[in-house]
Amino acid sequence: MRILARMDTIIRDLHRHVGHPVTIKGWLYNRTDKGKLVFMQVRDGSGICQAVVFKRDVDEATFETALRLPQESSLIITGEVRADPRAPGVPSGFEIGVRSLQVVQRAEEYPITPKEHGVDFLMDHRHLWIRSTRQWALLRVRATVMRAIRQWLDSNGYVEMSTPILTPSAAEGTTNLFEVGYFDQKAYLAQTGQLYNEANIFAFGKVYCFGPTFRAEKSKTRRHLTEFWMVEPEIAYCDLEHLLEIEEQMVSYIVHTVLTENQNELKVLGRDRSKLEHITPPFPRITYDEAIAKIKELQAQTDDEEQKQLLDITWGMDFGSPHETALTQLYDKPLFVTGFPSAVKAFYMEPYPDRPEVCKSADLLAPEGYGEIIGGSERISDPELLLKRIRDQGLPEEAYRWYIDLRKFGSVPHSGFGLGVERTVTWICGTEHIREAIPFPRTIYRLYP
C-alpha cells in the first residue's frame, strides 16, 4: 500500500494537486451512492469538491461509514486528486479518490436539505443557512467588497478613523435612532460617523470610517436592514466634482476586484458578468432637475395605471424607490444624480451660491433597479450659514457646538460620502434581497439568530 503524504490543502487550490494525494478537512455537504460507489460533496470553506469512495479502494468499514454518513458531518479525507470533467463542485472538474476517511463528528439530522425551502424557515436557520453554496458565495463576495474598499482607500492616502457607535444625539436629525441606556443618560446607536470624520479631516486630511450603522426605521422592503455596514470617506479641500471622481474610481475598483477574485462565487450566483465588466469611470451624471423631467416623461409613456401613480412626482420631492428604479433602468452604469433640493437633504449640505434652494449633493444609483448605494455632498464650510441651517431645522444648537467649531479654526471646502456595503453586494451579486448580503441580518421583525 502506498504511503500517502499528509498535507493540508484547500479545495479552491485542488487544480494545483492533480495526480497527488491531499488531505481535506471539512464537512459533508451532500451525498449520494450508486452500488459500489459513494459520491460525497465535501465543503471546506474555500470551495466544494466531489470525493468518490469506491468500495474496492477502501476497507469495508470505511465504505460503510461513507454510505451512512449524515449531511454536514465533519470529516477529514485523504486521497488522490483527479481532473474529471464529470465532477461537480466549486470549482468543478476536480475530485478526490478517497483512500481514507476520518469522521470528526457524525452530525444529527440536518434541517436544511439541498431542496427548496421558504424564507421564514431559512431565516430562522440563518446560522446553518450560511453554509449553503449560494449564501457562501454572497458572503465571500461581501468580504471581497469590504477588502477592496479598504485597499482602495488605504492606497490612496486615506487614514482609517473609528467613529463612535454610541452617540449623544441625532447626527442628522432626519432618521429614527435606536435609544440605549447610558448610565443616567440616554445614548443613541450611530446612524453615521460623518460628523466626527469632518473633525478628523482637519487632523488627517483624508479619512474614512468603516463600521456598522443603525437605523430604527420601520422599513419593510428588500433594500433595508436596521443594522448595516457603511464606509464613509471624508476629504478636506474637496468639492463636489472632485468627490464624484473619487466615488466612481472606488466603485469601479470594487467591481473589478470582485470580477477578478470571485469568479467561482459569481458563477455559483449565476451573475451575468457582462453587466459588471463595463463598470468603469466616468459614470453618467444628471441633475435633479433633469431627473424629474425624465421621470415625468417615463410616467407619461407608461400605460400601467398603478405605475403611473407610483411615478408621480413634483419638483421638491425626494425620490421614492419606484423613481430610482425607473431612472436607473435608463442606464447600464451607476448613475449620479446631483443638486437635490436642500429641503429634502441633511442640514449640512452646501447650497449652490446662485441657487440656494438646491445643494451640492449627489446620490449614486446602482443600475438594474438596485437603487441608491451612495449618498454624498459638499459640506457647508461657513460657520454662520451652518448655524442658520441648524436653527432653521429646529435642531438642538448646543449639541452641534463642537461641529460648528470646526468651521471657526481653518475651515475649508470639504466633501464626503457614505457607501452602503450590503446594497453594493446585493447589486454586484445580482441578488434579490439585501438580507442575504450580511451574515446575520437585522430587519424590523428579525433579531434571531
Next chain:
RNA sequence: UCCUCGAUAGCUCAAUGGGCAGAGCACCCGGCUGUUAACCGGGGGGUUACUGGUUCGAGUCCAGUUCGAGGAGCCA
C-alpha cells in the same frame, strides 16, 4: 403606520361546493461502478398557527389574535 398575501408531516406543497389529511423530498431498510436536487422497491412520521363561533360534520365557512412575507411610506 397603510395595502396585499400567507401559516397543513422535519422541509416544499396538495386536499372538487363543508364529508376517511395526501404527495415529493429528508430520515430508516434493500438494489445498482459515474451520481450531478440520481434512480428503483419498502417503511415510520400529523394538536391542519392560536382562541372562539356556525354546522350532524370544519384543514375548508365566520370573527378575533399571533407570527411571517411582498409592496408603499420612511430611509442608505
